[in-house]
Structure formats: C-alpha cells, structure tokens
Amino acid sequence: MCRQCLLLSGSLDMRLSPLAAPHPLSSVLRLGLYRRVLPAPGLSPMGRSLLAFKYSGDRRAGRKLARLFASSIVRQPRIPDLVTAIPLSPGRLAKRGFNQSAWLARAAARALQSPLDLGLLKRNAGPGAQVGLNAQLRLTNLRTAFCARRRLEGGPRVLLIDDVMTTGATLSAAATAILDAGAAQVDAAVLASTQHPGQL
Numbered sequence: 001m002c003r004q005c006l007l008l009s010g011s012l013d014m015r016l017s018p019l020a021a022p023h024p025l026s027s028v029l030r031l032g033l034y035r036r037v038l039p040a041p042g043l044s045p046m047g048r049s050l051l052a053f054k055y056s057g058d059r060r061a062g063r064k065l066a067r068l069f070a071s072s073i074v075r076q077p078r079i080p081d082l083v084t085a086i087p088l089s090p091g092r093l094a095k096r097g098f099n100q101s102a103w104l105a106r107a108a109a110r111a112l113q114s115p116l117d118l119g120l121l122k123r124n125a126g127p128g129a130q131v132g133l134n135a136q137l138r139l140t141n142l143r144t145a146f147c148a149r150r151r152l153e154g155g156p157r158v159l160l161i162d163d164v165m166t167t168g169a170t171l172s173a174a175a176t177a178i179l180d181a182g183a184a185q186v187d188a189a190v191l192a193s194t195q196h197p198g199q200l
Contacts, residue, residue, distance in 0.1 A: 024175035025160075025168075027187045031072050034164055034192040046192050050163060054100050062103055069104050069191055070111035080187065081156035083109040084120040086174055087146075104191060105161040114159070120181075121146050121174055142173040148181030155184035165193040 018027045034047040043051065046065075053062040085105035093099055102118050109116035124145055152158070158178050162171055165188070175186040 024172050024179055024186060025188050026185045028165065028168070028171070028193075029073065029076060029187070029189040030165065030193045031069060031190070032192050034194045044192070050100075050192060054096075054163065057097065062098075062100065065191060066103050066107035069189075070107035073108045073189055074111045078157070078187065079112055080114050080159035082120075082152070082183075083112065083114050083116050083159045083161065084178070085118055086160070086162040086170060087118075087121050087123045089123050089125075100163045101161050104163060108159065108161055108189065112159075120148055120150070120152075120158075121177060122149050142169050145170075146174045146177040148177050150181065152178070152182035155182060157185045157187070158183045160186055160188045162188065162190050163192070165190040 017030070019025050032046045033044050034050070035041070035043055049058075049061045049065055052058040053065060083105050085099065085101040087093075088096065088099045088101075099118075105116060105118060108114075124147060160171060160174055160178065165171060171188045171190075175188065178186050
C-alpha cells in the first residue's frame with residue numbers, strides 16, 4: 001500500500017477542517033476515507049489495511065500506515081506543543097497487545113519533532129465499545145470517558161491522534177478533558193474517517 005495506490009483507489013483524501021466554538025476541537029485533519037462508494041461500496045484500501053493492523057495484528061500494515069500518516073501530517077502548517085493519543089481501556093489493550101492510535105502518535109511526534117505524552121489521558125471505567133452506536137448514544141456513552149492525569153501548564157496547543165473518526169464523539173470527549181487540564185487548543189488528526197470532519 002503506497003500513497004499512489006491510495007490516491008488511485010480514492011481512499012487518500014486529506015482534509016483539514018476548522019471547527020467553530022463551542023466544539024472542543026479547533027480542527028480535524030483526516031488523511032483518508034475508511035469506506036468508499038466507487039467503484040463499489042465497501043472498505044477502502046486504507047480501511048482494509050487498518051482492519052488488518054487493528055484486529056489481526058498485522059504489524060507490517062501498521063508500520064506502513066504510521067509512515068504514511070507521519071509523511072502527511074508534516075505538511076500541515078501548525079506545529080503542536082504536545083502530541084497525545086486516544087487511550088484504550090486496560091482490558092482492550094491487554095487483549096490487543098498494542099494501541100493503534102499510539103503507533104500513529106509516535107510516528108507523528110517524530111515527524112513533527114514535538115513532545116509525545118501517551119500517558120496524558122486516562123480512559124475511565126464505564127463506557128463500552130462504540131461500534132454500532134449512533135452519534136447521540138456515542139456522546140452519552142463518552143461524556144465522562146476521559147480525564148487528564150496532569151495539569152498542562154502554559155496553555156499548550158495539543159494534537160490528539162486517533163485511528164478512525166466515526167461521529168467524532170470520542171475525540172470530542174477526550175479534547176474536553178485536555179482543555180479542562182489547561183490546554184489552550186486541541187486539534188485532532190485521524191488516519192481515516194467515515195465522513196467529512198466538517199459534518200461534526
């Protein structure tokens with residue numbers, strides 16, 4: 001899977017979408033599409049690679065995705081003061097053996113030469129899996145899902161990384177916790193989304 005292959009398949013479609021207050025995110029950068037409509041509905045090549053990495057432990061696919069993500073994220077004009085990622089619950093992390101969003105965050109932080117703090121956010125007990133829930137249920141499920149482990153002094157600009165954005169509820173809940181901890185601004189970057197970030 002290379003950048004040219006993704007371009008030809010239509011799954012590489014980078015968008016930077018500013019979001020207006022009162023949304024907790026200032027912007028969302030989406031690298032590509034999780035699903036495609038043409039030539040036939042279904043997962044995009046990026047979506048298939050992500051599934052192979054996330055659920056089948058295909059580390060080769062994970063490394064390719066991380067490199068692609070890093071090479072794209074450095075093209076953006078804003079350099080964050082801090083990079084972090086959406087954490088997994090301890091149970092899910094133990095079962096999967098890795099956090100796919102942390103992989104992407106490490107690659108992004110290296111490319112941007114920004115500090116990385118993968119321990120900034122804690123996922124609180126309670127909310128279950130988000131798969132299959134509509135936007136309203138996701139928001140309700142995640143209202144208190146995250147808290148920051150420390151105060152952020154000096155009002156840093158934080159880049160929050162996740163692998164896939166569906167409704168944006170997970171990113172919004174995490175961004176709220178980061179802002180509550182003292183961040184001046186939270187931007188998000190995702191490998192893929194199921195919709196245009198401007199629809200949030």
